[in-house]
Amino acid sequence: MDDDAPGIEPGTPYLAVDLDILDRNLRGMAAGAADRGLALRPHAKTHKCVPIAQRQLAYGAAGLTVATIGEAEVFAEAGCTDLFIAYPVWASDARARRLRALAERVTLRVGVDSPEAAALLARALVGTGAEVLVEVDSGHHRSGVEPASAGTVAVAAARQGLPVRGVFTFPGHGYGPGRRADAAADEAGALVAAAAALEAEGIDAEVRSGGSTPTADLTDGDVLTEFRPGVYVFGDAQQVELGSCGWPDVALTAVATVVSRSGPRVILDAGSKVLGADQPAWVTGAGRLPDHPEARITALSEHHATVVFPADRPTPGLGEQLRVAPNHVCSAVNLADELVIVSDGRVADRWAVAARGANT
């Protein structure tokens, strides 16, 4: 940032968050959860910011989801008391000690997808009250067991003395054009099958947790008990291109300056070290310009975005500031030390990305 004083427009590139849009997104998801009787446990990996977590909880979130012990430590330190590490944590050595310290401090749930991981978790957690959820694969083919095998993992965990509270999945295969409905159906099917597998072993799957931003509207409140969307707080170019939000819902953009231009091409000073390099095959570029939806980011270097405008449109001039929606906002936030909070067109605050880089 060029200037550190609050209220002063910072130097580009920086990440700006529209507070009113953010607030609308937070309230909207909370209302949608309440309507369906679903517990909302938003994934804090997207924002990594304490003030946003506090707002989510104030609007009725049951607790937070995180991906790492490090993220959990940051939010526990900030006073969050109910955390789910939605990850198959391998609790060896120092990780076991950190996990136990967390469990002694907050209400903690941890993911597990193998008897071996359960054994390590048991050494760390038995006696603390921490619970586990069995991770199942609903079609994304990442971590998680087949639903039919969830009982085996649950039994192994229970025999080690871990309280098994239920099952969870991430329907990440919904990140693709036209795939949201199928992914939501797969999610519900996998959680039903996994819950049945646990119940066949005499273990009640009281918690059936799923969810992602693309599938959030389609989450089946008759099957799931909670969902864990993350990206909805900010939106991003991917979500717009998937159809799960519109430009008016995009709360976070990188503000960038035109530093070079040539014909229909302008170069912005926000590159992959600001926006992140995420670019799945189905997106139309390396991010989008909400105020110029006809423009395309055709290339991204570390400090350059190459933006091409249609030949019949005027191209922005040197020194102009443009807003860029990253493809994947979680990556962009994790590159920044702070977010610049804008309200009514003025810089209102700066929020630290407190869990930036908390990867362990």
Added chain:
Amino acid sequence: MDDDAPGIEPGTPYLAVDLDILDRNLRGMAAGAADRGLALRPHAKTHKCVPIAQRQLAYGAAGLTVATIGEAEVFAEAGCTDLFIAYPVWASDARARRLRALAERVTLRVGVDSPEAAALLARALVGTGAEVLVEVDSGHHRSGVEPASAGTVAVAAARQGLPVRGVFTFPGHGYGPGRRADAAADEAGALVAAAAALEAEGIDAEVRSGGSTPTADLTDGDVLTEFRPGVYVFGDAQQVELGSCGWPDVALTAVATVVSRSGPRVILDAGSKVLGADQPAWVTGAGRLPDHPEARITALSEHHATVVFPADRPTPGLGEQLRVAPNHVCSAVNLADELVIVSDGRVADRWAVAARGANT
């Protein structure tokens, strides 16, 4: 990191640098520069680390290249006295004040590619002794003017009172299979033409600066006076797949743990928030495993790498630690707060990524 004490193996995921390979890479590039009479001005955006900059200078680098004023400030603070910001800096407002403060402290060169940018640079820099180089496009089609137009920009800068020292380019189109030789030839041709354009205006192009890691071996020492490779210090999966280095030259890897497995698929705890998401169309995956060259990273989430092993090979077990070379090491380094320095198989030190996130 799980443990902060030096000498203790940190918790995964973390970035490890083999000090002996790093040192060999640094010496090798310095020797190659000396052999051809080229000044080596390595790009510090790759490592962002003071101890590596100091080694580069000790081995004979003429100075450092950086991409932003923020990076320049970090290395100036660390005692580096000769810096080139190889970027078309738009020196408005606070950026102008920071640039002037830098120029009063170190020997400074800055890139320029338009008369408008030259006017702003002049307001910031005239009288400080700072010099400019005109950026030309040698085929990468990012920033920079056509070589024939370099004279126009140089004249504009000189009329504003800026000392014009020469021309520079980045042959980034050499990042593609079989394109290194053409890119190096384009680079030399563009710099010859741009230098002629300056000389036609009575301005001596004493400095003709180019270079990148893929083209470094091919840099024409009869045309160029200096080159600016960055990635060579560490190497990465992209460079190996391009053929510009081999696995024994890769000094930096992410150390990750197998947290889940299913058939030929294992899941590592290093995802895009550790490795970066860079994946040009021509690479074979989202990073590579130097110790398992037959394995492929078929998908990357924020905290998961999905690695597929050939059916006839044993897959690593749960809890095993594997090394992953990121596709683009500059992105991976910029995600980390520190690098774990390994020598003779032991943790020898930890180096701060001092310029991490220095994007303005």
